[in-house]
Amino acid sequence: MGDQQEKDALFDALAEAAKALGNGRRAQLIDILGQGERSVDELAAEIHQSMANTSQHLQRLLRAGLACSRRSGTRIYYSLASPAVERLWRALRETAEAHSGELGDLVRAYVGDRDGLSMITRDELLLRLRQGDVVVLDVRPQPEYEAGHIPGALSVPFSDVKSRLREVPQGSEIVAYCRGPYCLYADEAVRLLTDEGRLATRLEEGFPEWKAAGLPIEHSAT
Amino acid sequence: MGDQQEKDALFDALAEAAKALGNGRRAQLIDILGQGERSVDELAAEIHQSMANTSQHLQRLLRAGLACSRRSGTRIYYSLASPAVERLWRALRETAEAHSGELGDLVRAYVGDRDGLSMITRDELLLRLRQGDVVVLDVRPQPEYEAGHIPGALSVPFSDVKSRLREVPQGSEIVAYCRGPYCLYADEAVRLLTDEGRLATRLEEGFPEWKAAGLPIEHSAT
DNA sequence: TTCTTATTTAAGTAGGTACTTGAATAAGAA
């Protein structure tokens, strides 16, 4: 007990979990899995990688204890191992953001200019929901909506917003949300709706943050 | 804006911070830096690595935005870049611990059996401090005590406990603390004191957790 | 049974990482 070799082994094991997060593709997988469970082929499509490569990344997450999997017929569904993983991912983002400069530039390069974009916080949305004068739009892909969404939200995946405009109730303000701060679905939806003359706003954060705050969640009957 | 290449670059940058933590030696450095700033040679001695290798690890932490450094004469002192890093490190530990099994075994192998060890929580210690019937012992190395400690604590580094027994006031219960749950200094101090017939207890957590909880801290006049 | 689809495994390669050793800086002391 207490010798250097064992100490090194302990810290190596802790570092294993960090290594699992230490790859851009796996970080994306964690971000997506934060929305709910997904199959390997869906995940491969999301991160634009081959099935083989995606499978290997997922198994790395499995081994590190960040993800878990279940088989259903011919498909295998992966999900985050515990809420602690969600906290770890958020802490990593906050740390990287505090290291001002580089990451900010990359976010700006990917996300573009959000200056003209109307945004509201979670607390504001809660208030408006109680008043009952907003329509909430979940613009993430359908499977993520089905795995869990803000109660009362309508599922209109980003790619369908334009064609399904008529389904969105008129008259009240629209609040769109997606995966989180690094997700553009809600941004684009708000821009599109605004162009159509609707009053639309983006929720600052995404579904995982809503869930992590302990707020109520609705699941689709399957 | 919004293309795959930029998205990959953004997540690669986030993964960079995780990669920096993804090495046992650097994880140890982060754990030690959580106690306060230290010079390169002190850190090299702590992790039992060469100066060159330690320096390279520290520069990796620097580049990733997890650490920062300042020069003072011929020495360069490294410290954590922000409290967010401390949160990240804690989240990583919690995640790894949730992945029951392997890590538990490694902790047990390094830490040994804590069953016979008397422990108190932070809240209990706060209560006892208010009652004024405890002596608090900081058994970490002197530089860590100087960089910040629990108010009123006496600095008796682990290696000196045996020879400096007389300095520890008799009559009241002793509470020893160190770096945190993976640190053995307080364990050993409590065993030693108990063998000498003193009433000694270990603080469950360490100094970084005390600091993170926003509790008061005392610094040595230098 | 054979066929199909989803996933994993195996093998190979280019590039990255963690150490080592020895030389180069950089600040202060003599």
Add this chain to the structure above:
DNA sequence: TTCTTATTCAAGTACCTACTTAAATAAGAA
């Protein structure tokens, strides 16, 4: 100035990682 000490840099090597392609499983459908 030279000497000393703390730190960094440079170059080399053994090992590890992220991807590729092609073959192997594994479950369900026909």
